[in-house]
Amino acid sequence: MKPYTPDGHIETALTEKHAKELDIIELFFFAYRDFTADPDKILEMLNFGRAHHRVLYFVNRKPGMTVAELLEVLKITKQSLARVLKQLIDTGHIVQIQGPRDRRQRELYPTHQGRELALELAAPQSRRIANALEQLDPSSRAVIENFLKAMVDPAQWQQIDSLPKSG
Amino acid sequence: MKPYTPDGHIETALTEKHAKELDIIELFFFAYRDFTADPDKILEMLNFGRAHHRVLYFVNRKPGMTVAELLEVLKITKQSLARVLKQLIDTGHIVQIQGPRDRRQRELYPTHQGRELALELAAPQSRRIANALEQLDPSSRAVIENFLKAMVDPAQWQQIDSLPKSG
DNA sequence: AGATTATGTCAGTGTTGTTGACTTAATTTT
DNA sequence: AAAATTAAGTCAACAACACTGACATAATCT
Numbered sequence: 001m002k003p004y005t006p007d008g009h010i011e012t013a014l015t016e017k018h019a020k021e022l023d024i025i026e027l028f029f030f031a032y033r034d035f036t037a038d039p040d041k042i043l044e045m046l047n048f049g050r051a052h053h054r055v056l057y058f059v060n061r062k063p064g065m066t067v068a069e070l071l072e073v074l075k076i077t078k079q080s081l082a083r084v085l086k087q088l089i090d091t092g093h094i095v096q097i098q099g100p101r102d103r104r105q106r107e108l109y110p111t112h113q114g115r116e117l118a119l120e121l122a123a124p125q126s127r128r129i130a131n132a133l134e135q136l137d138p139s140s141r142a143v144i145e146n147f148l149k150a151m152v153d154p155a156q157w158q159q160i161d162s163l164p165k166s167g
Numbered sequence: 168m169k170p171y172t173p174d175g176h177i178e179t180a181l182t183e184k185h186a187k188e189l190d191i192i193e194l195f196f197f198a199y200r201d202f203t204a205d206p207d208k209i210l211e212m213l214n215f216g217r218a219h220h221r222v223l224y225f226v227n228r229k230p231g232m233t234v235a236e237l238l239e240v241l242k243i244t245k246q247s248l249a250r251v252l253k254q255l256i257d258t259g260h261i262v263q264i265q266g267p268r269d270r271r272q273r274e275l276y277p278t279h280q281g282r283e284l285a286l287e288l289a290a291p292q293s294r295r296i297a298n299a300l301e302q303l304d305p306s307s308r309a310v311i312e313n314f315l316k317a318m319v320d321p322a323q324w325q326q327i328d329s330l331p332k333s334g
Numbered sequence: 335a336g337a338t339t340a341t342g343t344c345a346g347t348g349t350t351g352t353t354g355a356c357t358t359a360a361t362t363t364t
Numbered sequence: 365a366a367a368a369t370t371a372a373g374t375c376a377a378c379a380a381c382a383c384t385g386a387c388a389t390a391a392t393c394t
Contacts, residue, residue, distance in 0.1 A: 009276040014227040021296040027315035060181040109176035129188040132317035148194035150299035
């Protein structure tokens, strides 16, 4: 079955025979690649990167988030966050306010400018998703949401559930 | 409606009112974050990174791929690819063979060792997907595949379609 | 009072991406 | 056959974003 390869290389493709769910593995890669490319174009003009986007997104989704909470969500170190956060503060997209209960904490809030940018970055991603959903049965939305949530470690579900629903 | 904030910061969360599909935007982020974390642990032990994984994956999925094809799929520059590819060749995971039709081209093939590693890296991702699917109706698979493909730029569909189905 | 916690900061490092310029060998065009 | 183009490789410099380790400060908890 396997072709003759004197130097030991393999000419047969890796397929579902060898490993399950390859189609979804690569669809996930391609979908995420193009999904992130849209905001990346906007960010580039502002000299921001994907890291800025993630911070700005979650601060907008949950204003008042502390630095520690943000680190938990992004799964990065505080030194990594520091640079990006400092730039977002210096450019007037995010402000820090001393925690009222615990004054060691820094609550993070978007400014109007930060909210505007978050909306601008979300727009092409919303459009891409809405467009994909339009081509499917209306019941598909629930299936996709359930699938994506099931792809997340259950220990992390609380991070998803702590974000506001549709207020 | 908006709370009084003397310094102009925003305390109201960004919700579906302001932008559509936020739930799927963030589910996609969380799902991809955890999806890539599994192989990252294995790669770390070998002093490889996510870039090595991507190269190894596609060379296994389509043995004989040329360098130019790989660049198209990964959307990176040849200088970026060069370092990672060199390491995979030096460690005996991939071999290059001069193209038979066009001898300028270098066809990329996995070695047995490269195939083994690709399988090892795919395993936890397959498991995660299979586990997520198990919790859903059997018809969900098609919905998810259609959705993910619709999330990809149509101009790129040929990249997906050129990969072997289930040989 | 002492320990712990939340955050910030300094210094060094590694991976992965970028641009630009140049080389080599092979193919295609004129 | 000569000239232009193409596929791939390489050198150098650089930037974004992640890491570790160590230390500082202020506030809270024990």
